[in-house]
Amino acid sequence: MVKIITMLHILLSSPYRLLQSSCLSFSSIKDDLLCAQDGVLLSTMDSIFYEKIDKNFNLIYFLKEDLVARGLLAIAKNKNLILVSYDGFVYLTLGHNNNITW
Secondary structure: OEEEOEEEEOOOOHHHHHHHHHHHOOOOOOEEEEOHHHHHHHHHHOHHHHHHHHHHEEEEEEHHHHHHHHHOOOHHHHHEEEEEEEHHHHHHHHHHEEEOOO
């Protein structure tokens, strides 16, 4: 049986830095992205930038508490983004073979 190795990419900095970093070249469509701290600003990006990032990942999650702290919760809900709590953050890190922070 082949075990699928999955990576959780954790974005803590501006998503604009993500586009400039090597993260997208290290990601695969089997990997997930969790946006926290300033990474939740991805929720405000227009569709062209979002799609460029979205096509590199299986699922993109947003830490709800950080969206609330930045006044972005309504935007995220209107876009039907996947929101997770701190407990969800822990669950995601445990559910992936590896993680890397950007």
